[in-house]
Amino acid sequence: xxxxxxxxxxxxxxxxxxxxxxxxxxxxxxxxxxxxxxxxxxxxxxxxxxxxxxxxxxxxxxxxxxxxxxxxxxxxxxxxxxxxxxxxxxxxxxxxxxxxxxxxxxxxxxxxxxxxxxxxxxxxxxxxxxxxxxxxxxxxxxxxxxxxxxxxxxxxxxxxxxxxxxxxxxxxxxxxxxxxxxxxxxxxxxxxxxxxxxxxxxxxxxxxxxxxxxxxxxxxxxxxxxxxxxxxxxxxxxxxxxxxxxxxxxxxxxxxxxxxxxxxxxxxxxxxxxxxxxxxxxxxxxxxxxxxxxxxxx
Numbered sequence: 001x002x003x004x005x006x007x008x009x010x011x012x013x014x015x016x017x018x019x020x021x022x023x024x025x026x027x028x029x030x031x032x033x034x035x036x037x038x039x040x041x042x043x044x045x046x047x048x049x050x051x052x053x054x055x056x057x058x059x060x061x062x063x064x065x066x067x068x069x070x071x072x073x074x075x076x077x078x079x080x081x082x083x084x085x086x087x088x089x090x091x092x093x094x095x096x097x098x099x100x101x102x103x104x105x106x107x108x109x110x111x112x113x114x115x116x117x118x119x120x121x122x123x124x125x126x127x128x129x130x131x132x133x134x135x136x137x138x139x140x141x142x143x144x145x146x147x148x149x150x151x152x153x154x155x156x157x158x159x160x161x162x163x164x165x166x167x168x169x170x171x172x173x174x175x176x177x178x179x180x181x182x183x184x185x186x187x188x189x190x191x192x193x194x195x196x197x198x199x200x201x202x203x204x205x206x207x208x209x210x211x212x213x214x215x216x217x218x219x220x221x222x223x224x225x226x227x228x229x230x231x232x233x234x235x236x237x238x239x240x241x242x243x244x245x246x247x248x249x250x251x252x253x254x255x256x257x258x259x260x261x262x263x264x265x266x267x268x269x270x271x272x273x274x275x276x277x278x279x280x281x282x283x284x285x286x287x288x289x290x291x292x293x294x295x296x297x298x
Contacts, residue, residue, distance in 0.1 A: 006287040009060070010053060013073075016066060017052040018044070020074040024127055038108045038116040039123075043081045046099030050220070051076045051190040054288060058194035058209055061275070061282035062201065071131040072142060072193035078124035079150050080186055083159070085117040092163065121150070134197060141196045149189035158182025162248065170249040176218065183224075184217030208274045212285060215271035219292060222264040225250035226257065268293050 021043055026036040052073035059069045088095040088103040089110065096106050105113035128142045148154055158181030165178065191213040195201055229252055251260035268289045275285050 006284060009057075009284050010287075013053050013056040013066070014049050016056070016070055017049055017073045017077060020070045021077065024074055024078075024123065034108065034112055035115055035119060038104055038112050039120055041107060042085050042104045042116060043078065043120065046101065047077075047081075049077060050288070051080055051186055054187060054213070054216070054285075055190040055194050057282075057284035057288060058191045059197065060284050061209070061278050062194060062198045062205075063281070064194060064198045068133055068197045069194060071127050071134075072197060073190070075124040075127040075142075075146060076186060076190045076193060078120045078127065079146060079155075082117040082120035082124070083150075083155055083186075085113050085120070087159065089113060092159070124150075138196050138199070142193050145192045145196065146189055149185040149192075154181055154185035154189075155183075158185065166248055168249065170254060172254055175249055175251065175254055179218060179221040180214070183221040184214060187217035187220065188213040205278070208277065212271045212274040215267040215274065216289065216292070219264045219267035219271070222251045222260055222267070223292065225252055226260050226264070228252075229257065265293060 025040050025043060028037045028040055030036055055069055055073040055076060056066055058064075059066060084098060085104045087093055088098055089105055095103055097103065101107070103113075104116055108116070124146065125143055128139055128146065131139055131142075134142075150156060152160070158178050161178045162182055165174070170178075188210060191209050195206055195209060228250065251263065255263065271289050272286060275282050278285070
C-alpha cells in the first residue's frame with residue numbers, strides 16, 4: 001500500500017468505529033442522563049483508536065470484511081475507555097488530565113466516573129453478544145477472549161500489580177510482567193477478535209499475529225514511559241511525569257532512557273518480522289509499527 005492508501009485505511013477504520021460507538025452509546029438525554037453524558041464524554045472525544053485500528057488491520061490481513069469487525073473493534077475500545085476512567089480515579093493514579101481534557105471524575109464527579117466505567121464495561125460484552133452478523137460460536141469465543149484479557153489474568157491483574165509496585169524498585173522481568181498484562185492484554189485481544197471473526201486460521205499465521213500483538217503492546221508501554229520523561233504529554237495524553245510522582249518503576253528508571261528506546265525499537269522490529277510472511281494486504285499492520293518506530297526515534 002502507498003502512504004496515501006494507508007492513511008485512507010486508518011481514516012476509514014477510525015470513522016467506522018466512531019460511528020459504531022455513537023450508535024451503541026445511549027443518547028445523552030436518556031435517563032440517567034448524567035451517567036450517559038459521562039460515558040459519551042469518555043469514549044467519543046479524543047484517542048487514537050489504536051486497538052480498533054489493530055483489529056481492523058488484522059482483519060484486513062486475514063481477508064475479513066470490516067463490517068464483521070465493527071462491533072468487536074468497538075467492544076475493545078469500550079473496555080479500554082472504562083479502564084482509563086478507573087485508572088485515573090483518586091484511589092488509583094489520581095490523575096486530572098486525560099487526552100488533554102479533564103478526566104471523567106474531574107469533569108463530572110467520582111461516583112459518576114465509577115458508574116460510567118462499570119457501564120462501559122458491561123456495554124462491551126453486550127456489544128459482542130448482540131453481534132448477530134457473527135455466528136454464536138464466534139460470539140461466545142469473543143466474549144471469553146475479551147473477558148480474559150480484561151480481568152484478573154489480564155488488564156485488571158496488571159493494574160493490581162502496578163498499584164502494588166508503587167514505591168518499589170522493580171527489575172526488568174517484573175516490569176515486563178506487569179505491562180504484558182496491563183497494556184498488552186487488550187492489544188492482543190484486539191488481534192484475537194479479528195482471528196475469531198475469521199473462523200479457522202492457519203496455526204502459524206495465528207501465532208505470528210499473536211507475537212506481533214505482544215511485541216506492539218509492550219513497545220507501546222515502553223514508549224509511553226519514555227514520553228513521560230521526554231514530552232509534554234504521554235501517548236495517552238496524561239500529565240507529564242505522573243508515574244514519577246507516584247514513585248512507579250518505569251522502563252527509563254529501570255534500564256535507562258537509551259536502553260528503553262532501544263528495547264522499543266527492537267520489539268517493533270520483531271513485530272514486523274512476525275508478519276513478514278503475510279501478503280501486501282497486511283500493510284496496515286506494518287504501518288502501525290512504522291508509525292510507532294517514528295515515535296521511538298524522536
